[in-house]
Amino acid sequence: xxxxxxxxxxHLVEGAAGTGKxxxxxxxxxxxxxxxxxxxxxxxxxxxxxxxxxxxxHGWSLEGITVHELSPGAVxxxxxxHQTVLYTAEVELAELTEGLR
Numbered sequence: 001x002x003x004x005x006x007x008x009x010x011h012l013v014e015g016a017a018g019t020g021k022x023x024x025x026x027x028x029x030x031x032x033x034x035x036x037x038x039x040x041x042x043x044x045x046x047x048x049x050x051x052x053x054x055x056x057x058h059g060w061s062l063e064g065i066t067v068h069e070l071s072p073g074a075v076x077x078x079x080x081x082h083q084t085v086l087y088t089a090e091v092e093l094a095e096l097t098e099g100l101r
Contacts, residue, residue, distance in 0.1 A: 004028065022046065022054055029065050039065045070099045 005011050005028070013021045029039035041051065041062075048067045055062050 004031075022051070023058065026051070026055055026058070026060060026062075030060055033064050041065060041067045043067065043069055 013024060015021050025041060029041060032039050043051065046054075047069060048062075051067060052062055
């Protein structure tokens, strides 16, 4: 990657299942941890337990890395609990964005 991603920016990594997105993200977070930086992993589909399994398979630990689980199902349930006019699909992206903030 010739130096990595620019600092102080948010990066979205996309790809099909099994292409290494999670492994790449964990490698970046672990490098940051070694450099004394704090790290945040926001997940929309993976649980913390699932991430820990992946990390252990590489011989890594998530200690010192904050994991925020923001599953679409949980967002949809929060939306449905207080909406009366809009369908969940129409507001889900906005709700996810708000959750990230």
